Amino acid sequence: MVDAAFEIVVIGGGPAGVTAALRARELGAAVALVERGNLGGTCVGDGCVPTRVLAHAARLVRDAGQFAAYGLEGGPPEVDFARLLNRTQRIVYEVQEKKQIKGRLEAAGVGVFDRAGDARFVEPYMLALEDGTSLRGEKFILCAGGHARRIPLPGGEYALTHSDIWKLEKLPRSVAVVGGAATGCQLASVFATFGARVRLLEVAPRILAAEDEVISGGVTEAFERRGIEVITGIGGIERIEEDGDGLRLAYTRAGETCLLDTEAVVLCVGWVGNLERLNLGAAGVETEGGYIKVDNSLRTSAPHVFAAGDITGRMMLVQSATYEGNLVAEKAVLGGERVYQHEIVPHGGFTDPEYASVGLTEHQARENHDCAVAVVPYSDLDRGVIDGRTEGFCKLIVSRSSRRVLGAHIVGEQAVEVVQIVATAMRANMPVEDLADVELAYPTFTSIVGIAARQIARDLGLVVVSSRYGISKGMRAAEWEQGSM
């Protein structure tokens, strides 16, 4: 029995699914959205929002370290982890409430089936929900996201993933974080700031291996200064065993087994698509490497089924999920050949210090471009000195021939905010001399981008300088001295 029929049925109520449903409705389709749990997805309930709350609390702890230097009274704060997690949960609810996702979807005329349990295909054009509802669709958009990967290993049941952290009763005194990509680095950073002994283990020769090498180097150095032990180039994890009150983690490195005693092990070893429950075979949808296989139009192997967001495994970020959600709805409703590209995607991690990137790494840029590169230290910023945050740098990469920015890589205070201006300049196709000319507010962290752009504009000969001008090239100027870089 069919309970309802729609032109478009969207599965998943995260950023990709909600955007897709609203856009498809905006284009006039009859749309249903199915969500197994609460609307908001990983982003609100299990990822960005709760992680950012922990990062904010860690920043408060860190900032308290400056009290004495700024003539403020007050000792270092004690971390009450249970209360912090309580606050985290309340903020998650608050964000869910504030977004009014269900209300907005319903006001737009989307049929919402939330807290419906897992949806699964029973026929190519038919979905069954756990409560027994059947939904027929002419087209489907799969936005079911993903979950943290677990590696099969003896004692793997003792390991946590980031999703288990929200339920911890107390702060572990020591934590081994396995996996040095974005999630692992962010968790390592907050646990260390809260006072835990942290070991960060990574198979690759460097943490944040997908980022420019300066980011990996800058974050590693900063982590080590904060007492985080960064262990890269491990062969793998062999086993986890109970050992008295704690755990013993065995990993290999340079062919040898190494043992590490710790209270908690957190696995941050990747992300896989939520595929199992969807019964994709019934719809003829193929998968590849744990994700749904899509082409550059976000079409799956079944002509009536599309996919967007984390479940495609392409670019796992909220901004990309919403971008794809928008595009996939247009594809499903209107058709057409517009293909998707993720070229300018500013992103970063809320570690201490933050890191952020956009565009090509220097290595990638040099493969096809003759580049000019500037690296400006945060210590050149008056704001860095004022706030006592001089750690870090901004690296800007510009094509010598087109004068367009190819990439930026930043480590330092508010890096994730600072990188947005570079992304905007890139999207506007702004030549570096125009970026150098923007009257950026003073004293700000963002103005580091202006300093780097001016340095490159001079380097490229885009600024007229008299041959009689005598200041030596390496001499650093005050940030408001536009003329003398």
Ligand SMILES: Cc1cc2nc3c(=O)[nH]c(=O)nc-3n(C[C@H](O)[C@H](O)[C@H](O)COP(=O)(O)OP(=O)(O)OC[C@H]3O[C@@H](n4cnc5c(N)ncnc54)[C@H](O)[C@@H]3O)c2cc1C
């Ligand atoms: C710890 C962590 C921190 C992160 N921090 C950031 C950050 O700071 N910035 C950023 O941009 N990104 C961040 N991300 C990534 C971001 O959360 C995801 O890229 C984003 O949520 C993907 O959106 P989505 O809509 O594709 O999937 P999701 O948000 O995962 O939504 C998928 C939805 O589908 C539902 N679902 C799954 N299967 C079914 C089914 N069979 N039937 C019905 N419903 C189903 C799920 O319950 C879920 O609500 C973080 C991720 C993690 C894990």
